[in-house]
Amino acid sequence: MLSGDLHDRRADREKRTRPTVVVRYRPVPANRRCLRELGAGLEEEGVPFRAEPVGEDSTARELAYGAALASDLDVGVGVDAAGNTCVHHAKLPPEVPALAGPPSAARGMGHNAARLVVGIPFKTIDQ
Amino acid sequence: MTLVVGVDIGNSTTEACAAEIGEDGLITYLAGALARTTGVKGTTENVAGVVEVVRDALAAAGRAPADLDTILINEATPVISGLAMETITETIITESTMIGHNPDTPGGAGLGVGTTVSLGELPGRAPGSPVICVVGAGVDYERAAGDINAATARGVPVTGAIVHGDDANLIANRLRRPIPVVDEVTLVEKVPLGMPAAVEVAEPGRTIRTLSNSYGIATVFQLDPEQTRMIAPVARALVGNRSAVVVRTPTGDITDRRIPAGSLTLIGETARRVVKVDAGAEEIMATLRGVRPLADAAGEPGTHVGGMFARVRDTMSELTAMPVGEVRIKDVLAVDTFVPQRVTGGLAGEFALENAVALAAMVRTSRGPMERLAARLRAELGVRVLIGGVEADMAVLGALTTPGVGRPVAILDLGGGSTDAAVTTARGQVESVHLAGAGDLVTSLIDSELGLENPGLAEEIKKFPLAKAESFFHIRMEDGTARFFDEPLPPDAFARVLVLTDTGMHPIPTRHTMEKIRQVRRAAKERVFVVNALRALEQVAPRGNVRQIGFVVVLGGSALDFEIPDMIAQAVAEFGIVSGTGNIRGTEGPRNAVATGLVAHYTAARTAEEPAHALG
Numbered sequence: 065m066l067s068g069d070l071h072d073r074r075a076d077r078e079k080r081t082r083p084t085v086v087v088r089y090r091p092v093p094a095n096r097r098c099l100r101e102l103g104a105g106l107e108e109e110g111v112p113f114r115a116e117p118v119g120e121d122s123t124a125r126e127l128a129y130g131a132a133l134a135s136d137l138d139v140g141v142g143v144d145a146a147g148n149t150c151v152h153h154a155k156l157p158p159e160v161p162a163l164a165g166p167p168s169a170a171r172g173m174g175h176n177a178a179r180l181v182v183g184i185p186f187k188t189i190d191q
Numbered sequence: 192m193t194l195v196v197g198v199d200i201g202n203s204t205t206e207a208c209a210a211e212i213g214e215d216g217l218i219t220y221l222a223g224a225l226a227r228t229t230g231v232k233g234t235t236e237n238v239a240g241v242v243e244v245v246r247d248a249l250a251a252a253g254r255a256p257a258d259l260d261t262i263l264i265n266e267a268t269p270v271i272s273g274l275a276m277e278t279i280t281e282t283i284i285t286e287s288t289m290i291g292h293n294p295d296t297p298g299g300a301g302l303g304v305g306t307t308v309s310l311g312e313l314p315g316r317a318p319g320s321p322v323i324c325v326v327g328a329g330v331d332y333e334r335a336a337g338d339i340n341a342a343t344a345r346g347v348p349v350t351g352a353i354v355h356g357d358d359a360n361l362i363a364n365r366l367r368r369p370i371p372v373v374d375e376v377t378l379v380e381k382v383p384l385g386m387p388a389a390v391e392v393a394e395p396g397r398t399i400r401t402l403s404n405s406y407g408i409a410t411v412f413q414l415d416p417e418q419t420r421m422i423a424p425v426a427r428a429l430v431g432n433r434s435a436v437v438v439r440t441p442t443g444d445i446t447d448r449r450i451p452a453g454s455l456t457l458i459g460e461t462a463r464r465v466v467k468v469d470a471g472a473e474e475i476m477a478t479l480r481g482v483r484p485l486a487d488a489a490g491e492p493g494t495h496v497g498g499m500f501a502r503v504r505d506t507m508s509e510l511t512a513m514p515v516g517e518v519r520i521k522d523v524l525a526v527d528t529f530v531p532q533r534v535t536g537g538l539a540g541e542f543a544l545e546n547a548v549a550l551a552a553m554v555r556t557s558r559g560p561m562e563r564l565a566a567r568l569r570a571e572l573g574v575r576v577l578i579g580g581v582e583a584d585m586a587v588l589g590a591l592t593t594p595g596v597g598r599p600v601a602i603l604d605l606g607g608g609s610t611d612a613a614v615t616t617a618r619g620q621v622e623s624v625h626l627a628g629a630g631d632l633v634t635s636l637i638d639s640e641l642g643l644e645n646p647g648l649a650e651e652i653k654k655f656p657l658a659k660a661e662s663f664f665h666i667r668m669e670d671g672t673a674r675f676f677d678e679p680l681p682p683d684a685f686a687r688v689l690v691l692t693d694t695g696m697h698p699i700p701t702r703h704t705m706e707k708i709r710q711v712r713r714a715a716k717e718r719v720f721v722v723n724a725l726r727a728l729e730q731v732a733p734r735g736n737v738r739q740i741g742f743v744v745v746l747g748g749s750a751l752d753f754e755i756p757d758m759i760a761q762a763v764a765e766f767g768i769v770s771g772t773g774n775i776r777g778t779e780g781p782r783n784a785v786a787t788g789l790v791a792h793y794t795a796a797r798t799a800e801e802p803a804h805a806l807g
């Protein structure tokens with residue numbers, strides 16, 4: 065009885081999605097590198113993420129805010145068609161992102177999106 | 192009715208008190224004002240500051256400058272204080288034997304031991320003996336992981352890695368066999384190759400166990416007792432780190448060198464003693480007690496302390512046109528401190544906490560160019576200017592306007608450069624003393640102990656409480672209470688320790704915890720003000736017996752501090768003394784005592800028809 069119960073609960077948990085930072089990006093070829101760097105920053109800090117391509121043309125900030133709302137961790141990253149990145153938090157006003165940067169800052173933005181989740185001060189970004 | 196303004200020129204602050212004196216000798220206090228002192232106290236440079244406070248005090252009192260009858264200024268004798276820091280230990284790593292820093296994100300966990308080999312040399316390495324891989328600047332993490340995996344597959348056991356970039360987890364996550372990886376090693380190119388080395392990374396939330404233990408290092412490198420003794424400072428330097436690297440080079444050495452800090456000569460009226468600065472504050476202060484009253488002091492030329500004494504003497508001699516040889520150091524305060532200093536030979540910008548002694552010294556003359564200052568003021572404002580009584584006497588008179596205070600009483604005036612004390616007997620006799628070391632020394636201890644190199648921020652940390660930003664919308668204060676905001680905090684405040692100043696919250700850009708900053712702040716205040724309060728009271732107390740003093744009123748800018756008066760009250764309670772912060776005229780708090788005392792003194796003298804000593 066008991067073991068069956070346990071098993072059910074575990075299966076339940078598996079079905080639910082793991083909490084992640086959500087990265088929403090414009091799927092242009094040039095963004096491949098940017099996405100890799102973002103992911104590297106997040107991974108180095110040990111924070112899981114999932115990346116979602118987005119069809120409609122939006123600014124990095126709009127993408128980031130939508131991503132933050134979709135994230136169980138309340139943290140989202142947006143990457144526009146030019147590779148500019150923005151980090152947002154679901155509790156912040158939409159027009160006030162946590163951080164924004166040029167394509168060259170992608171790695172650091174990944175680190176800092178993760179730090180926003182972990183709750184440690186941001187890394188100074190070298191671009 | 193006579194309109195007067197009492198003006199107290201301090202080292203940091205010039206204060207004024209406007210009052211009207213009736214024919215019957217009744218004083219009506221009208222208003223107070225304060226401004227920064229311009230120039231060195233007791234010199235003609237002070238005129239600008241005095242003119243400003245007089246104008247402000249009259250404006251606040253609603254009186255026209257034309258109605259002003261007399262300005263009363265204190266006998267402001269120049270007091271010049273100097274500060275010096277003498278570092279007495281230094282950590283030097285020769286031949287780079289260790290890396291002991293705390294990167295935010297080291298990778299893997301455990302201990303790896305082997306010979307250091309650069310990533311480029313891995314493919315040429317013969318299988319067999321274990322290696323530690325050194326990954327230089329600019330190498331991509333996928334390549335590094337790929338090369339390490341390839342080497343392992345060929346039978347070259349890679350047991351640990353030392354990496355330049357912030358890549359430790361990225362590399363560790365891609366390895367088929369997990370190893371400890373230390374990253375953010377800025378000077379990775381200086382890691383000696385072909386040498387036995389050990390890399391250790393602790394699990395998150397833990398600290399390393401092997402490389403911070405002398406016998407752990409001895410086990411790893413099979414050291415004999417003599418070699419173990421030599422390596423002990425390395426282990427000590429690594430205690431508390433989450434990750435570390437030790438490379439064993441044949442001549443490698445780390446030393447805890449003691450820097451010759453020179454000596455201090457303390458000359459009393461009957462005795463003369465020499466004390467080594469590196470003997471520490473306690474020894475220096477004990478020696479000073481032994482020769483008191485201090486007639487003069489000298490530091491060894493070529494040391495920081497020697498330089499500081501020379502500076503102080505030169506400034507005073509310039510001000511008073513007194514020959515340098517005649518300027519006497521009247522007090523010295525030594526405080527033990529520590530300064531974070533970059534480890535010579537470190538590979539990752541490591542800091543070591545070095546011991547240091549901070550010294551404050553003070554010179555004082557009775558020959559201030561006061562007469563010239565008074566004449567200049569008279570010319571500037573066109574009113575009578577009188578030089579009032581001795582500062583300490585005036586401070587006592589001012590303190591007596593605090594509700595609940597009566598004679599006999601002692602005052603402690605906690606300023607910027609000096610701590611002054613005075614006691615008055617029931618019959619009105621006043622005994623006073625001026626000691627080196629006050630608010631400015633506290634600020635500089637905070638600055639150096641936290642490694643801020645920002646005196647402005649240190650001053651704020653001294654004056655205001657701390658908090659930690661816990662989210663974009665709330666902070667946790669030092670006492671554990673939370674405060675919430677409608678507007679999000681700026682990103683640079685995120686997860687930082689903040690100082691809550693009257694002009695807003697300022698992030699403190701260090702990795703120190705709130706608890707650590709608080710502890711440094713409080714310890715600095717204790718070491719300066721509690722020590723000086725006891726020292727000062729001891730010197731003015733009847734027959735040196737502090738217990739004879741019943742009441743202490745704490746005054747001056749540093750009495751506005753949110754914890755110093757409490758620390759003093761607690762320390763003197765032991766001697767049965769009641770101590771509290773003054774409240775001059777029941778309205779001014781601990782400020783304005785001397786300015787108020789000048790008015791009270793002048794009035795009393797006038798009523799007694801003792802002609803005051805008028806000028807011009």
Ligand SMILES: Nc1ncnc2c1ncn2[C@@H]1O[C@H](COP(=O)(O)OP(=O)(O)OP(=O)(O)O)[C@@H](O)[C@H]1O
Pocket residue numbers: 200201202203204205228270604605606607608609610629630631650653654747748749750751752753
């Ligand atoms: N609100 C405050 N909290 C703590 N310290 C303060 C506060 N305001 C001023 N201070 C400190 O008071 C000191 C200056 O004190 P004050 O204005 O009494 O000096 P002073 O009498 O002009 O000079 P000195 O005593 O050196 O001759 C400075 O160290 C300053 O940091």
Ligand SMILES: [Mg+2]
Pocket residue numbers: 201202604605606607609747748
């Ligand atoms: Mg003072």
